[in-house]
Amino acid sequence: MVHPPSFFVLGEFMAFESDALIDRQQLKRRLLFWRVVAVAALVLAAVVAVPHGGEIGGGSHIARYKIQGTIGDGQEQIEALDKLGRDGSVAAVLLHLDTPGGAVGGGEGIHDAVEHLAKIKPVVAVMDGTAASAGYMIAVAAPHIVARDSTLTGSIGVILEAGDISGLLDKIGVKAEQLVSGPLKGQPSFTQPLSTGGRDYLQSLVMDLYDQFVGLVARGRHMDPAKVKTLADGRAYTGRQAQSLGLVDEIGGEPEAIKWLQAKRNVATGLPVRDVLKGTWADRLVQSSLDTVFVSAQRSLRVDGVWALWQPSVTRE
Numbered sequence: 001m002v003h004p005p006s007f008f009v010l011g012e013f014m015a016f017e018s019d020a021l022i023d024r025q026q027l028k029r030r031l032l033f034w035r036v037v038a039v040a041a042l043v044l045a046a047v048v049a050v051p052h053g054g055e056i057g058g059g060s061h062i063a064r065y066k067i068q069g070t071i072g073d074g075q076e077q078i079e080a081l082d083k084l085g086r087d088g089s090v091a092a093v094l095l096h097l098d099t100p101g102g103a104v105g106g107g108e109g110i111h112d113a114v115e116h117l118a119k120i121k122p123v124v125a126v127m128d129g130t131a132a133s134a135g136y137m138i139a140v141a142a143p144h145i146v147a148r149d150s151t152l153t154g155s156i157g158v159i160l161e162a163g164d165i166s167g168l169l170d171k172i173g174v175k176a177e178q179l180v181s182g183p184l185k186g187q188p189s190f191t192q193p194l195s196t197g198g199r200d201y202l203q204s205l206v207m208d209l210y211d212q213f214v215g216l217v218a219r220g221r222h223m224d225p226a227k228v229k230t231l232a233d234g235r236a237y238t239g240r241q242a243q244s245l246g247l248v249d250e251i252g253g254e255p256e257a258i259k260w261l262q263a264k265r266n267v268a269t270g271l272p273v274r275d276v277l278k279g280t281w282a283d284r285l286v287q288s289s290l291d292t293v294f295v296s297a298q299r300s301l302r303v304d305g306v307w308a309l310w311q312p313s314v315t316r317e
Helices: 006-049 075-086 104-118 134-139 166-171 196-221 225-231 239-244 254-264 281-301
Strands: 061-068 090-099 101-103 123-132 145-147 152-154 236-238 273-275 307-309
Touching (some): 061 075, 090 134, 101 104, 104 123, 123 254, 134 152, 196 225
Parallel strands (some): 061 090
16 A cells, blocks of 8 residues: 655645634634623723713712812812702712812802702812812802811912013013003903002902802801901811811711711611713713813913912912
8 A cells, every 4th residue: 555655644634723723813813803892892881881971870879970180160070969859869968078178260160069969958168188279169068068177278368470571581681561441450460560559459359259168157156257267367277176166076087077967967777879981981981080280271272261279389478
């Protein structure tokens, strides 16, 4: 019997192995495709299941809503608080604050939204690391405020800052001409020093906003405005100091806030606490990266905005 040369057998074997490898790669590609389809289907189902805006649905629960970082126009927070008021599954709201403050208008808007929400559902403000200036403005809209011993709060006041590079321009021989319709229209200006009239005018704006801030604190804390003014010289307080002054109600955290809701607002025991999420996960990832840079740059460049913001790094006489 004549056997074929061994290299023919080897060639047939190698050809078989090549076909098998190709088939296996094709099978892997098909499996990968269906895996991707399955994952996409799960993600789509999750998106459909979670209500728009990122809130976690389900039965009756306590919503945990966080306001963090520097406050801007407040529109996102106002809309979220309004939605919580209309959500029938939300039995109460834990309003967590960790903010040094920010724009006066944004703080006022969120304050009003919290005040409105508190007329519909039980609300407790829970101060975390910092709840100062406009952050405290928001807190006083809640009927009960809980703070840590070490929380930094208070800093009741308003600040308006404007840069002036006119001295630098003089040194380099550049003159900026400004045409205005009235003597106060160009105040403040980045290229002109404040006039005496401009300074008095802007100071009157700041003091009017300050009086509004004091009024919100007096109403929310049931204090005499004159008493609030003795505490409202811009200084920050620790949570322990703030409690002794009547600016917060209780020392503690979320457990103490929940106990108050159960004891004083008849919120059922054993309800789960669920976070109110903001937007999609991609939105939150991008936003957390851009918030600080964007707000800081905006604040540095604008000269027509007023702020209720605690900034311990700035020394003033």
